[in-house]
Amino acid sequence: MVPISWYLALSAVLFAIGVTGVLVRRNLIVIFMAIELMLNAVNLSFVALARQLGSVDGQVVVFFVMVVAAAEAAVGLAIIIAAFRSRPTVFADEFTLLKG
Amino acid sequence: MGSLAFAILAVLLVASALTVVVHPNPVKSAMALVVALFLLAVTFVLLEAHMIAALQVIVYAGAIMVLFLFVIMLLSLERENPEAQPHPPTGLRVVAWMGGGVLAAELCWLLVRQPLPPPAQAAADYGSAQAVARSLYTDFLLPFELTSILLLVAVVGAVILAQRRRP
Numbered sequence: 001m002v003p004i005s006w007y008l009a010l011s012a013v014l015f016a017i018g019v020t021g022v023l024v025r026r027n028l029i030v031i032f033m034a035i036e037l038m039l040n041a042v043n044l045s046f047v048a049l050a051r052q053l054g055s056v057d058g059q060v061v062v063f064f065v066m067v068v069a070a071a072e073a074a075v076g077l078a079i080i081i082a083a084f085r086s087r088p089t090v091f092a093d094e095f096t097l098l099k100g
Numbered sequence: 101m102g103s104l105a106f107a108i109l110a111v112l113l114v115a116s117a118l119t120v121v122v123h124p125n126p127v128k129s130a131m132a133l134v135v136a137l138f139l140l141a142v143t144f145v146l147l148e149a150h151m152i153a154a155l156q157v158i159v160y161a162g163a164i165m166v167l168f169l170f171v172i173m174l175l176s177l178e179r180e181n182p183e184a185q186p187h188p189p190t191g192l193r194v195v196a197w198m199g200g201g202v203l204a205a206e207l208c209w210l211l212v213r214q215p216l217p218p219p220a221q222a223a224a225d226y227g228s229a230q231a232v233a234r235s236l237y238t239d240f241l242l243p244f245e246l247t248s249i250l251l252l253v254a255v256v257g258a259v260i261l262a263q264r265r266r267p
Contacts, residue, residue, distance in 0.1 A: 005214075008208075016203040020199070023193075023196035059227065060236050071251055075258050075261065079261055
Protein backbone atom coordinates (compact mmCIF):
# COMPACT_ATOMS: atom_id res chain seq x y z
CA MET A 1 0.00 0.00 0.00
CA VAL A 2 1.12 3.56 -0.76
CA PRO A 3 2.29 5.39 2.40
CA ILE A 4 -0.40 7.69 3.73
CA SER A 5 1.93 10.69 3.77
CA TRP A 6 1.89 10.69 -0.06
CA TYR A 7 -1.87 11.21 0.03
CA LEU A 8 -1.40 13.98 2.61
CA ALA A 9 1.20 15.65 0.38
CA LEU A 10 -1.16 15.39 -2.62
CA SER A 11 -3.94 16.98 -0.58
CA ALA A 12 -1.56 19.77 0.51
CA VAL A 13 -0.65 20.50 -3.13
CA LEU A 14 -4.31 20.55 -4.18
CA PHE A 15 -5.16 22.89 -1.31
CA ALA A 16 -2.34 25.27 -2.29
CA ILE A 17 -3.57 25.26 -5.90
CA GLY A 18 -7.03 26.21 -4.62
CA VAL A 19 -5.63 29.07 -2.51
CA THR A 20 -3.61 30.34 -5.49
CA GLY A 21 -6.73 30.18 -7.67
CA VAL A 22 -8.63 32.43 -5.27
CA LEU A 23 -5.73 34.91 -5.35
CA VAL A 24 -4.99 35.04 -9.10
CA ARG A 25 -8.50 35.00 -10.59
CA ARG A 26 -11.11 37.75 -10.71
CA ASN A 27 -14.04 35.71 -12.04
CA LEU A 28 -16.42 35.03 -9.12
CA ILE A 29 -17.42 31.60 -10.44
CA VAL A 30 -13.82 30.47 -10.91
CA ILE A 31 -12.98 31.75 -7.40
CA PHE A 32 -15.91 29.65 -6.17
CA MET A 33 -14.59 26.58 -8.00
CA ALA A 34 -11.18 27.10 -6.40
CA ILE A 35 -12.90 27.09 -2.99
CA GLU A 36 -14.55 23.77 -3.90
CA LEU A 37 -11.08 22.48 -4.79
CA MET A 38 -9.83 23.42 -1.31
CA LEU A 39 -12.78 21.66 0.35
CA ASN A 40 -12.01 18.53 -1.68
CA ALA A 41 -8.32 18.64 -0.78
CA VAL A 42 -9.27 18.61 2.89
CA ASN A 43 -11.70 15.74 2.23
CA LEU A 44 -8.81 13.76 0.76
CA SER A 45 -6.72 14.16 3.90
CA PHE A 46 -9.72 13.18 6.06
CA VAL A 47 -10.22 9.98 4.06
CA ALA A 48 -6.47 9.20 4.04
CA LEU A 49 -6.15 9.60 7.81
CA ALA A 50 -9.35 7.62 8.40
CA ARG A 51 -7.79 4.76 6.43
CA GLN A 52 -4.56 5.04 8.42
CA LEU A 53 -6.44 4.83 11.74
CA GLY A 54 -8.81 2.11 10.48
CA SER A 55 -11.83 4.13 11.60
CA VAL A 56 -14.79 5.35 9.54
CA ASP A 57 -15.25 8.53 11.62
CA GLY A 58 -13.17 10.54 9.15
CA GLN A 59 -15.42 9.37 6.33
CA VAL A 60 -18.48 10.56 8.25
CA VAL A 61 -16.84 13.97 8.59
CA VAL A 62 -16.32 13.98 4.80
CA PHE A 63 -20.04 13.30 4.45
CA PHE A 64 -20.78 16.41 6.53
CA VAL A 65 -18.28 18.47 4.53
CA MET A 66 -20.15 17.43 1.36
CA VAL A 67 -23.47 18.54 2.86
CA VAL A 68 -22.01 21.91 3.84
CA ALA A 69 -20.43 22.25 0.38
CA ALA A 70 -23.78 21.58 -1.27
CA ALA A 71 -25.47 24.23 0.88
CA GLU A 72 -22.58 26.62 0.24
CA ALA A 73 -22.79 26.06 -3.53
CA ALA A 74 -26.55 26.72 -3.57
CA VAL A 75 -26.33 29.91 -1.51
CA GLY A 76 -23.10 31.14 -3.12
CA LEU A 77 -24.38 30.74 -6.66
CA ALA A 78 -27.63 32.46 -5.67
CA ILE A 79 -25.54 35.37 -4.37
CA ILE A 80 -23.62 35.48 -7.67
CA ILE A 81 -26.92 35.59 -9.59
CA ALA A 82 -28.23 38.37 -7.32
CA ALA A 83 -24.97 40.30 -7.76
CA PHE A 84 -25.17 39.80 -11.54
CA ARG A 85 -28.69 41.31 -11.49
CA SER A 86 -27.54 44.46 -9.74
CA ARG A 87 -24.45 44.83 -11.93
CA PRO A 88 -24.11 42.62 -15.04
CA THR A 89 -20.61 41.32 -14.45
CA VAL A 90 -18.99 38.43 -12.61
CA PHE A 91 -15.64 40.10 -11.99
CA ALA A 92 -14.82 40.72 -8.37
CA ASP A 93 -13.12 44.06 -9.08
CA GLU A 94 -16.43 45.59 -10.19
CA PHE A 95 -18.12 45.11 -6.83
CA THR A 96 -16.72 48.04 -4.87
CA LEU A 97 -19.79 49.05 -2.86
CA LEU A 98 -18.23 48.00 0.44
CA LYS A 99 -14.88 49.59 -0.33
CA GLY A 100 -14.05 52.25 2.26
CA MET B 101 1.06 -1.55 -8.79
CA GLY B 102 -0.51 0.61 -6.07
CA SER B 103 2.27 3.17 -6.31
CA LEU B 104 1.97 3.38 -10.09
CA ALA B 105 -1.79 3.93 -9.87
CA PHE B 106 -1.25 6.58 -7.23
CA ALA B 107 1.44 8.35 -9.27
CA ILE B 108 -0.77 8.50 -12.38
CA LEU B 109 -3.71 9.72 -10.31
CA ALA B 110 -1.61 12.38 -8.56
CA VAL B 111 -0.22 13.76 -11.84
CA LEU B 112 -3.68 13.87 -13.45
CA LEU B 113 -5.22 15.44 -10.34
CA VAL B 114 -2.64 18.21 -10.11
CA ALA B 115 -2.91 18.84 -13.87
CA SER B 116 -6.71 19.11 -13.78
CA ALA B 117 -6.61 21.30 -10.65
CA LEU B 118 -4.15 23.65 -12.37
CA THR B 119 -6.42 23.73 -15.42
CA VAL B 120 -9.33 24.81 -13.19
CA VAL B 121 -7.25 27.70 -11.89
CA VAL B 122 -5.54 28.92 -15.08
CA HIS B 123 -8.04 28.29 -17.90
CA PRO B 124 -9.55 31.57 -19.12
CA ASN B 125 -12.87 29.99 -20.13
CA PRO B 126 -15.08 29.29 -17.05
CA VAL B 127 -16.93 26.44 -18.80
CA LYS B 128 -13.64 24.61 -19.41
CA SER B 129 -12.58 25.37 -15.84
CA ALA B 130 -15.80 23.70 -14.69
CA MET B 131 -15.14 20.67 -16.93
CA ALA B 132 -11.62 20.37 -15.50
CA LEU B 133 -13.13 20.52 -12.01
CA VAL B 134 -15.48 17.64 -12.93
CA VAL B 135 -12.41 15.63 -14.01
CA ALA B 136 -10.63 16.51 -10.76
CA LEU B 137 -13.65 15.45 -8.68
CA PHE B 138 -13.89 12.13 -10.54
CA LEU B 139 -10.18 11.49 -10.00
CA LEU B 140 -10.64 12.25 -6.30
CA ALA B 141 -13.42 9.64 -6.24
CA VAL B 142 -10.94 7.14 -7.70
CA THR B 143 -8.42 8.13 -5.02
CA PHE B 144 -11.09 7.47 -2.38
CA VAL B 145 -11.54 3.97 -3.82
CA LEU B 146 -7.78 3.42 -3.48
CA LEU B 147 -8.20 4.37 0.19
CA GLU B 148 -11.09 1.87 0.52
CA ALA B 149 -13.70 4.58 1.11
CA HIS B 150 -16.20 3.09 -1.34
CA MET B 151 -19.31 4.79 0.04
CA ILE B 152 -17.65 8.21 0.05
CA ALA B 153 -16.39 7.64 -3.50
CA ALA B 154 -19.95 6.96 -4.67
CA LEU B 155 -21.20 10.06 -2.84
CA GLN B 156 -18.39 12.10 -4.39
CA VAL B 157 -19.53 11.17 -7.90
CA ILE B 158 -23.25 11.61 -7.18
CA VAL B 159 -23.19 14.76 -5.06
CA TYR B 160 -20.07 16.60 -6.21
CA ALA B 161 -19.41 15.61 -9.81
CA GLY B 162 -23.17 15.28 -10.34
CA ALA B 163 -25.33 17.72 -8.43
CA ILE B 164 -22.95 20.52 -7.48
CA MET B 165 -21.22 20.71 -10.85
CA VAL B 166 -24.57 20.77 -12.68
CA LEU B 167 -25.45 23.75 -10.49
CA PHE B 168 -22.19 25.46 -11.48
CA LEU B 169 -22.65 24.82 -15.20
CA PHE B 170 -26.26 25.94 -14.93
CA VAL B 171 -25.22 29.30 -13.48
CA ILE B 172 -22.44 29.71 -16.06
CA MET B 173 -24.93 29.06 -18.87
CA LEU B 174 -27.56 31.27 -17.22
CA LEU B 175 -25.16 34.20 -17.11
CA SER B 176 -23.96 33.19 -20.65
CA LEU B 177 -20.33 33.70 -19.67
CA GLU B 178 -18.98 31.54 -22.47
CA ARG B 179 -19.64 34.31 -24.97
CA GLU B 180 -17.33 36.71 -23.21
CA ASN B 181 -13.97 37.34 -24.77
CA PRO B 182 -11.36 35.47 -22.69
CA GLU B 183 -8.75 38.12 -23.44
CA ALA B 184 -11.01 40.85 -22.08
CA GLN B 185 -11.10 39.26 -18.62
CA PRO B 186 -9.55 41.44 -15.96
CA HIS B 187 -6.55 39.96 -14.20
CA PRO B 188 -4.70 41.18 -11.16
CA PRO B 189 -1.43 42.97 -11.99
CA THR B 190 1.37 40.65 -13.13
CA GLY B 191 3.50 41.36 -10.06
CA LEU B 192 0.63 40.41 -7.76
CA ARG B 193 0.06 37.19 -9.70
CA VAL B 194 3.73 36.22 -9.51
CA VAL B 195 3.65 36.82 -5.75
CA ALA B 196 0.42 34.78 -5.47
CA TRP B 197 1.92 31.83 -7.37
CA MET B 198 5.09 31.96 -5.28
CA GLY B 199 2.99 32.17 -2.12
CA GLY B 200 1.00 29.16 -3.31
CA GLY B 201 4.22 27.22 -3.89
CA VAL B 202 5.52 28.12 -0.44
CA LEU B 203 2.18 27.13 1.10
CA ALA B 204 2.26 23.75 -0.70
CA ALA B 205 5.85 23.12 0.46
CA GLU B 206 5.05 24.12 4.04
CA LEU B 207 1.90 21.99 4.22
CA CYS B 208 3.75 19.01 2.71
CA TRP B 209 6.60 19.39 5.18
CA LEU B 210 4.19 19.74 8.09
CA LEU B 211 2.00 16.78 7.12
CA VAL B 212 4.74 14.39 6.01
CA ARG B 213 6.95 14.81 9.08
CA GLN B 214 3.95 14.28 11.39
CA PRO B 215 4.48 11.03 13.33
CA LEU B 216 1.63 8.70 12.44
CA PRO B 217 0.53 5.46 14.06
CA PRO B 218 1.26 2.35 11.97
CA PRO B 219 -1.48 1.65 9.44
CA ALA B 220 -4.38 -0.12 11.07
CA GLN B 221 -5.82 -3.32 9.65
CA ALA B 222 -9.12 -2.29 8.09
CA ALA B 223 -12.19 -4.29 8.98
CA ALA B 224 -13.72 -6.43 6.24
CA ASP B 225 -16.62 -4.01 5.73
CA TYR B 226 -14.46 -0.88 6.07
CA GLY B 227 -15.83 2.01 4.04
CA SER B 228 -19.01 0.19 3.02
CA ALA B 229 -22.40 1.88 3.19
CA GLN B 230 -23.22 -0.24 6.26
CA ALA B 231 -20.13 0.77 8.20
CA VAL B 232 -20.48 4.48 7.40
CA ALA B 233 -24.21 4.45 8.11
CA ARG B 234 -23.71 2.70 11.46
CA SER B 235 -21.36 5.45 12.57
CA LEU B 236 -23.55 8.16 11.04
CA TYR B 237 -26.77 7.09 12.77
CA THR B 238 -25.26 6.34 16.19
CA ASP B 239 -22.24 8.49 17.10
CA PHE B 240 -23.10 11.34 14.72
CA LEU B 241 -26.90 11.32 14.96
CA LEU B 242 -27.26 14.89 16.26
CA PRO B 243 -24.99 16.50 13.60
CA PHE B 244 -26.79 14.42 10.98
CA GLU B 245 -30.17 15.80 12.06
CA LEU B 246 -28.71 19.32 12.14
CA THR B 247 -27.58 18.99 8.51
CA SER B 248 -31.25 18.65 7.52
CA ILE B 249 -31.91 22.07 9.08
CA LEU B 250 -28.82 23.45 7.30
CA LEU B 251 -30.06 22.17 3.93
CA LEU B 252 -33.54 23.59 4.54
CA VAL B 253 -32.09 27.00 5.41
CA ALA B 254 -29.82 26.84 2.35
CA VAL B 255 -32.74 26.04 0.02
CA VAL B 256 -34.89 28.85 1.44
CA GLY B 257 -31.94 31.26 1.36
CA ALA B 258 -31.05 30.39 -2.24
CA VAL B 259 -34.64 30.93 -3.40
CA ILE B 260 -34.93 34.28 -1.60
CA LEU B 261 -31.54 35.49 -2.84
CA ALA B 262 -32.05 34.51 -6.47
CA GLN B 263 -35.65 35.67 -6.90
CA ARG B 264 -36.34 38.82 -8.84
CA ARG B 265 -37.04 41.91 -6.72
CA ARG B 266 -40.53 43.28 -7.27
CA PRO B 267 -40.39 47.08 -7.39
